[in-house]
Amino acid sequence: MKILVTTEGENLQAQLDVRFGRAKNFLVYSTDTMKWNIVDNQDNQDAGHGAGVSSAQKVVDLGVTAVVSGHFGPKAYEVLSAAKIMMFSTSDCTVEEAIDRHRNGKLPLVTTPKEPQSH
């Protein structure tokens, strides 16, 4: 299966980015082949409203089974749940550590979206 980790960088040693909708890059990791690749999400990094929806749509189109990030906004959460993609939350680690934690079953499944920020 394929899992996706949001990150600021471009490899397994890069830091996890906890903001799902506004993450710079997605690292897509295949647990079968142990290969990975980077998918650019920069167009959403600077997007206004709707970054969550379009980031989530991008993830759905990549056909991954699970996403590891920090927090998921309400709209991203709705799209990903509708697509039956599992969401996991962690923080303060590299992409590689996040994948390890996920494989060892150490990450909690996200079951509620992050509250929207008022502005």
Add this chain to the structure above:
Amino acid sequence: METKDSKKVWPEEVRGPIWAVASGKGGTGKTTVAVNLAWVVGEKVQLVDCDVEEPDAHLFLAGDASALREVTTQVPWIDQSKCDFCGLCAQFCQFNALAVVSRVSLVFPELCHGCRGCSMLCPHQAISMVSHRVGQMEIREIGPRLTLLTGTLDVGSPQAGPVISAVKELRDPRILTILDAPPGTSCSVESTLRGVNRVVLVTEPTPFGLHDLKLIVELVRLLRLSFGVVINRMVPGQDLVRRYCEEEDIPVWLEIPEDRRYAEAGARGRILVDEFPELRAAFVRLVDQLKEADG
């Protein structure tokens, strides 16, 4: 829904002027200035509260909220039985208001800008446009000469623009209109200021006041509007804003001195010009200057 009258385009000579009261930030006394201005203007006037996220002019002006109207926008509704989840609509929408995942298509009405593009492009005619409520409007008859129109954005709805436009539309274009703009320089302020004849910028004489004043001056200049400044809570010796206005050739229409009695009366929801004759005189002068500028 709409009264036929308000939709009609009136010829220039019977149209009343529109003045707006704006401020680069909240808490400068913008609403106080708008309310007192409307109170002393001496002719038929409608005050429009365009601060739709936090309307507050009605706290000063008692009157029954009579006619209540909904403000709606048009958003897509997807017939799931006709949709084949091709995803074209989601790819098209530049506001990311649509998402199509495996066997579900999702609409996020609060992101939609109502362009109808998705409904026209769907190859299966699965999308129809439906009404989506974003806020409401109230009309209050405050007295024989003053009507208050209030727009209120629904909680959670991010689009102030449609509510502001709707509540502005509600006015009778033949009589004088005073708009109480939202604070700041956001696009809702722009929506408010569109089509206005004269803008009153309310500021404080402090360095922070000056900073925010400069931002809104930039905006009204960009919109090519005629404007002047009211300095609120003026303290003798605080000449920063005064000097800036002099340098920039901006008229200072009124200075309201810092006074605890004014602040207390304001906090109790009183109309200042009724309690303090010196303020009534000052606001009458402000009206004269605005009318003079109208020519």
